[in-house]
Amino acid sequence: MVPDSAAAEPPVSQVVASVAYVDGRRAREVPIAEVGDYVGGQKGMLWIGLRNPSPECIAQVVDALGACDKNREEMLEAHRRPKIIDYGNMVLIVAITVEVEGGRPVFGETQYLIGEGFLVTVRRGAAATHSSLRERLEASPELLKRGSDYVASELLDLLVDRYAAAAGQLENVVEHAEQKLLIRGAKDSDIRKLYRQRRDLLRIHNAIAPMAEICRRLARVEMSAVDEHARPYFAEVADRVIRVDELISALREALAFAFEASLMIGQGQQNDTTRKLASWAAILAVPTAVAGIYGMNFEYMPELKSHWGYPITLSVIAAICAVLYWRFRKSGWL
Secondary structure, three states: OOHHHHHHHOOOOEEEEEEEEEOOOEEEEHHHHHHHHOOOOOOOEEEEEEEEEOOHHHHHHHHHHHHHHHHHHHOOOOOOOOEEEEEOEEEEEEEEEEEEEOOEEEEEEEEEEOOOOOOEEEEEEOOOHHHHHHHHOOOHHHHHOOHHHHHHHHHHHHHHHHEEEEHHHHHHHHHHHHHHHHHHOOOHHHHHHHHHHHHHHHHHHHHHHHHHHHHHHHOOEEOOOHHHHHHHHHHHHHHHHHHHHHHHHHHHHHHHHHHHHHHHHHHHHHHHHHHHHHHHHHHHHHHHHHHHHOOOOOOOOOOOOOOOOOHHHHHHHHHHHHHHHHHHHHHHHO
């Protein structure tokens, strides 16, 4: 006897869609209590979309589909890294979503449960929806007829599209940071911001890079929930993931190069300032030395009693300073 609380339908806000497709065409909305009838694919393909579901909602769905306890526990758990688990009759893929808001990445989680005759997507913290892909596939029934594994490859491809969009936005942020560093040099606030940006790119790399290996495994390893005809699609997704990850790594290197260049520019400016200070110190040392000698108050000193001693001394000082200034100016120190 199933308790009333378990048999009750989850809130509509959690169940984005629960649609059955027959021969690739939309047949009807399926209540969560009836999703178990579509296991095996005899009645078509069932595509369930959940958004920020409660633990009770997930447990009700996976139990109706005949998932094992380990599968249920894995789907209830929050993940920080992508992973794939083959349960024999089902395959669970966990992906980390990346979106950019205010120049900073925002991470979420999407789970894909692939089985014969059904596909379940669970989104947590991801703002982007799958509605555009659902509409595109519904407009092409021959694509939906290929099964849940093909739809899963399309969902992963859509995920990579959003990775690429996020990388494009971050590329603009990196270019702006490069211009600031190269034009005005690195200030304390810029260094802290640069560290945050490189740390964000590293987190994105950690979220994206494992997806390539996951897609390769789907393309190469034999799994009961993935048909051999769907494997090439996952291989294409793996290649796209690698390209996006390479872009993220290139952005991290660009920030490092910009920081090194700003340090070199700053060091060059400091060297110029040091040379100028040293040049003026050498020039000012001449009158300082002469004034110090004549300030000793000895009785017998050169030109001390001469009528032209004072102007001659000033002229000598001015001449020596002028020669030093000319030499420093010619050498580029001034």
